Amino acid sequence: MPICKLPPHLVNQIAAGEVVERPASVVKELLENSLDAGAGRIRIDVDEGGIRRMRISDDGCGIAAEQLALALDPHATSKIASLSDLEAVATLGFRGEALASIASVARLTLASRTPEAAEGSEVRAENGQLSSRQPRGMPPGTIVDVEDLFFNTPARRKFVRTERTEFGHIDDLVRRLALARPATAFELVHNGRAVRRLVAATDERSRQRRVGDVCGQAFVDQALYLENRHEGLALEGYIARPSFSRSQADLQFFFVNGRLVRDRLIAHAVRQAYQDVLFHGRHPAFVLHLTIDPARVDVNVHPQKTEVRFRDSRQVHGFLFSTLHRALAETRPTADRSAPAAAPAVSGATFRPAQGGLGLGVAESVARYAGLAGASAHAGTQDPEADTPPLGFAVAQIHGVFVLAENAAGLVIVDMHAAHERIVYERLKQSWSEQRVKAQHLLVPERVMVSEREALALEKRVGELNRLGFELELAGPDSVTIRAVPALLAGSDCIQLVRDVLADLVEMGRSERVAELIDDLLSTMACHGSVRANRRLNPDEMNALLRDMERTERSDQCNHGRPTWVQLDMKSLDQLFLRGQ
Incomplete structure (x- = not known):
């Protein structure tokens, strides 16, 4: 033609x-x-x-x-x-x-x-x-x-x-x-x-009502509000507590300058932030707004404009991950969830629950809690309105599995093993972080073939990889020699580990592969090192567990994403027994 x-x-x-x-x-x-x-x-x-x-x-x-x-x-x-x-x-x-x-x-x-x-x-x-x-x-x-x-x-x-x-x-x-x-x-x-x-939402209360109208009031009831600004990036919105996870990704809304986007980099940052607090196979729920200079993001990469490309993807990924990670670290039982709590690890960040109830900031000092823990195990001898800790005081243990406690709101039920597992896990992570990553040299160096882009990523990030415990050398334009790997991962498949790390660097500009594998190992250690079911605890031990939960980050859920405690307030208890009906 x-x-x-x-x-x-x-x-x-x-x-x-x-x-x-x-x-x-x-x-x-x-x-x-x-x-x-x-x-x-x-x-x-x-x-x-x-x-x-x-x-x-x-x-x-x-x-x-x-x-x-x-x-x-x-x-x-x-x-x-x-x-x-x-x-x-x-x-x-x-x-x-x-x-x-x-x-x-x-x-x-x-x-x-x-x-x-x-x-x-x-x-x-x-x-x-x-x-x-x-x-x-x-x-x-x-x-x-x-x-x-x-x-x-x-x-x-x-x-x-x-x-x-x-x-x-x-x-x-x-x-x-x-x-x-x-x-x-x-x-x-x-x-x-x-x-x-x-209706138009012009203040914080009405904006929260708009979120409830669209996502459901249950989401708002279980959501944390966060707000953070750093180097020209601003993140604001709501993330659901891990206990409100979903079977599918149907409540995930991320907006960049008011435009809803589906972006792999954003999804990766969110997934990493939730990685050790979410039950296997579950999806987080969130409504988040990222504001960024329009010149720093390309929105003209998809005919329907549902994808974007960030000029500095590494900075955006780090900002999103650190903000969400810090907010989720504050999911622990505290006295007043209606009060905002600043997060020192993220400059200028604000995290608080979307509504009132149990909260984010522990007002009492560790020393004061230690004194309270030595009190009578039965909270009935305490004035419920005076100096009652968030989780109250232990009153009983059921079948060596659950701890029952009385607090100002009513009854608290704690899964003893799950709660202690989170406490031990967070302590192990802190200890590992303070001791830094140690390298383990291989008896026989391994050689792995890489792409040109992976070799270039290695050249740019060799110092970063050294700090993670790797010792890698370019052996040519398409091969890398592995001389050392992180000591804690010395028993793993080092060739596949290096391939995965380099692939992450090419795709995302950074890799959390080592941190994820170390976290998995520490989680296993915590599971085996925590108090087992059917172990009888005395009142002081039960109260000490409650106080540790109040001090420990992410203690609302265990390492596998299961809840560690539930609250039954007096209204709920009355309804169970048809009181007042």
């Missing part, structure tokens, strides 16, 4: 294949335009899961009448004008292909009015044909009406799922954007019935 230029309408339909996958894709593009226009209120009307109709109304800045037709041209945008703008994109949309692509596969009506205009205007588009501009009475803002999606591309329409499925995708999208922009009110209507009404 001879070379020929494709007609504009066909070009737009091809482009629509990247932008418009299903009705939710259309809603996403239009909602992002509304948010970029500064909308304070957005209404989404959907009929038949969006297949028949989608109508987005906002109160944003609007489009001038003389520019309505231009807005439907491909790659026409008010959001970037030069390459420098593209390198520092601060808006959700910016390429200008969405409206033209949508108009090529649906019947579209675009109506808008700027605040200074006396009336609005509208244009219609169908099969690449644009109607003349008409006046329209409407308040300031923009209305985009999309009907009969894929009416002219039946092959694409065959891939559209059921009404329920397609609306589910739209609802998920609205939930995500509602978390991204809490100051904007959203209303979602399906087949004439209001499904979601989310």
